[in-house]
Amino acid sequence: MSAPRRYAIIGTGAIGGYYGARLQQSGCEVHYLLRSDYDPVRQQGLRVDSTAGDFMLPRVNAYSNPADIPPVDVVIIALKTTQNDRLTELLPPLQPETIVLTLQNGLGIESDIARQLPGRTILGGLCFICSNKIGPGHIRHLDYGQVLLGAYDASGQPVGITEIMSAIAQDFSQAQIPIDLTADLFMARWRKLVWNVPYNGLSVVLDATTDELMADSGTRALVETLMAEVVAAANAWGEQRSPGQNRTLPPSLIAEMLTTTDQMQPYRTSMKLDYDEGRPLEVEVILGNPVSAALQMGVAVPQMQMLYQQVRFLDSLTHGRGSIAP
Amino acid sequence: MSAPRRYAIIGTGAIGGYYGARLQQSGCEVHYLLRSDYDPVRQQGLRVDSTAGDFMLPRVNAYSNPADIPPVDVVIIALKTTQNDRLTELLPPLQPETIVLTLQNGLGIESDIARQLPGRTILGGLCFICSNKIGPGHIRHLDYGQVLLGAYDASGQPVGITEIMSAIAQDFSQAQIPIDLTADLFMARWRKLVWNVPYNGLSVVLDATTDELMADSGTRALVETLMAEVVAAANAWGEQRSPGQNRTLPPSLIAEMLTTTDQMQPYRTSMKLDYDEGRPLEVEVILGNPVSAALQMGVAVPQMQMLYQQVRFLDSLTHGRGSIAP
Structure with missing residues (x-):
């Protein structure tokens, strides 16, 4: 080459x-x-x-x-x-x-x-x-x-x-x-999910832009607990694959991501754009696979799980609605 | 009298x-x-x-x-x-x-x-x-x-x-x-919440009727875990007020409610009706107060908490939207 x-x-x-x-x-x-x-x-x-x-x-x-x-x-x-x-x-x-x-x-x-x-x-x-x-x-x-x-x-x-x-x-x-x-591609993917899980998921479920999710103290706290679930799953994943290697996401990551998002322009996430355009959502790779990975490791991720079910439901309804009477 | x-x-x-x-x-x-x-x-x-x-x-x-x-x-x-x-x-x-x-x-x-x-x-x-x-x-x-x-x-x-x-x-x-x-009015209120929390909340967040929530295996499972959180909170509440009195909801309650709902006509919940009509939602008494009660007792209710934040967000956005540019 x-x-x-x-x-x-x-x-x-x-x-x-x-x-x-x-x-x-x-x-x-x-x-x-x-x-x-x-x-x-x-x-x-x-x-x-x-x-x-x-x-x-x-x-x-x-x-x-x-x-x-x-x-x-x-x-x-x-x-x-x-x-x-x-x-x-x-x-x-x-x-x-x-x-x-x-x-x-x-x-x-x-x-x-x-x-x-x-x-x-x-x-x-x-x-x-x-x-x-x-x-x-x-x-x-x-x-x-x-x-x-x-x-x-x-x-x-x-x-x-x-x-x-x-x-x-x-x-x-x-x-x-x-x-x-x-x-370490794997931990890089987990790291990106720390952002994608809450913002992609909640933007679809709540019909909201990133700034709207951040301006409300309740959804802001929800973003943060969702991020913490992803981090817990990511760190368990790293520990399981590489025991004792401290293959973890940095503890400051969540605070940094919140600050970065605060400073971003109001943003419609890629999943929200897909949803608004009626396109199928990448629900399995963004939400389903991380939830499955967490559950296989015995890591409790109740809010990710709920978000996954909600987005999957909305996605399936959108793509099944053509055959349902209004 | x-x-x-x-x-x-x-x-x-x-x-x-x-x-x-x-x-x-x-x-x-x-x-x-x-x-x-x-x-x-x-x-x-x-x-x-x-x-x-x-x-x-x-x-x-x-x-x-x-x-x-x-x-x-x-x-x-x-x-x-x-x-x-x-x-x-x-x-x-x-x-x-x-x-x-x-x-x-x-x-x-x-x-x-x-x-x-x-x-x-x-x-x-x-x-x-x-x-x-x-x-x-x-x-x-x-x-x-x-x-x-x-x-x-x-x-x-x-x-x-x-x-x-x-x-x-x-x-x-x-x-x-x-x-x-x-x-026992209190436990009767908790019992009713076992139905109201999942169906009222999810019907608003997912724009769905009860039969749609029940037909999808994912949201049906979500209804069930939300019910289990309400039951856990209710039973902790009963135990705290009346220690050792077995002041609990019946163990068969969740299965009964699911069966009853399966047999109901497709139903738009009262909270969904309010939401569709643009009326303020009873979000605090249906979701906020049960979550607060659970958290005060140290009962983890992550999915109820998430549902509360989601519905509260949608409610506040609906009633604040008049002043936000489209």
Whole structure:
């Protein structure tokens, strides 16, 4: 892999479209799998309105059939996790050395992919970005953009910083994508859940933005106790996989996240955006899998459990309502 | 009180209007306090459409000012509890022997009234009724109608069956209102909360009817764990007030309530009706006071607590939204 790395983007939406376009703009060879946007993107390319600089890519390698995608070094999965059960149908032909990098949110993503692609090197990237797809092939990047990259290990151990992680980081850096590497992808995922569980969940259930949840002392306290449940589950998870290694989240994390959220602009979470648009919610990876992990370890997470059931109920009702009389 | 008892109805809505009209129909002297419906009711009386028989009362004793109400034996409070902080302004002049009977829902109702009316005999009636006010002075009684009557004691002890309870029960029975007497009003209130906490709370938060909550295995399990929290709080409450007396709710209660609810018609709870109509919710007496009681006793009720914060948030947002830009 000394030549410029070749990338396939599976799911050319707000995340995949943005990062793919940045990589292509910086000189990487990028191939995009599209569904409904295939025709317009093939004809007109991609357009990115970004706080880091607008740009257009009038010609892109667009595909509607994954089998047509030529060999690549890295397959980036940027689908909603609700499509992961049909992942193998959506992947291009993989070379022995092809890396799979998932930019998806939540817990249990990599292990789910690993089950479908045994023996494959899998990386996970956590994206801290506000971006939307506002039209076919048209991405609006509103804020942030960092990726935190780590490697998956089937036994749940920290992998450290690998060569391929460093190589991908170089591509991302050249493409103006701020990137950090983590030796411990699992704890990084748990850490992100400390934010995602309360804010994603409560924003859907209570029809609220982050600032509304923070302005009310009752829901603010609820956010905090939910965070404490996630931290307890995360620390139990780290202790179970690596006994005596102090593989824990920092004690100051909750206070820091509350302060950061106080300072953020009023924010509709990604799950709330999905809910408002009538799209399926990533309820299992954000809420269901962390709850299952906690319960398997005997960690009591009653409020996470309740939030999971509430969001799952709302999600199923939304997608079942078509057949119910009003 | 050997002459026919005289009643004042404070709050002539779905509950007060129905029971008041039944008492008057059977020959009791009844005086009604009204607010927005004062003029039409003074002119046209009350109309009841009831599964137990329709009837009209063309002439009723209507008042817009409580001070104008003549002396009565029993003052029935049928206001929403959200008005209880201004209760003393709404009461008629009380004789030394006047009984106060509250037909309100929730926990801590009688003690709140007792604080405002020290030394007064206070009874509580739990109403199991489906009724609506569908127009000025026009009540629609849809189903049920039982009252469970008990007496308040400041120290939280069971009072037994008192003479005045029996006398009122006779009036109610004659008025075709099915009535039962309970020796232990407090545990009866806790028992009713075992149903009200999960169904009222979740129906608002999840925009759901009882059958929808029961049809989904996840929310059904959530109903059950919420019920178990209420039962734990109730039993701790009984044990604290009456140590060693086995003052507990029956172990079969939760299973019975689930079965009963399965057999009910699809039902929008009273709190959901209030929420849909934009009225203030009885969030403190149904959820807040039971949570406070549990926490004071050191009983963990994490899901009740979460439900309380969620409903309180939705209630405050509804009633604050007028001043927030959309």
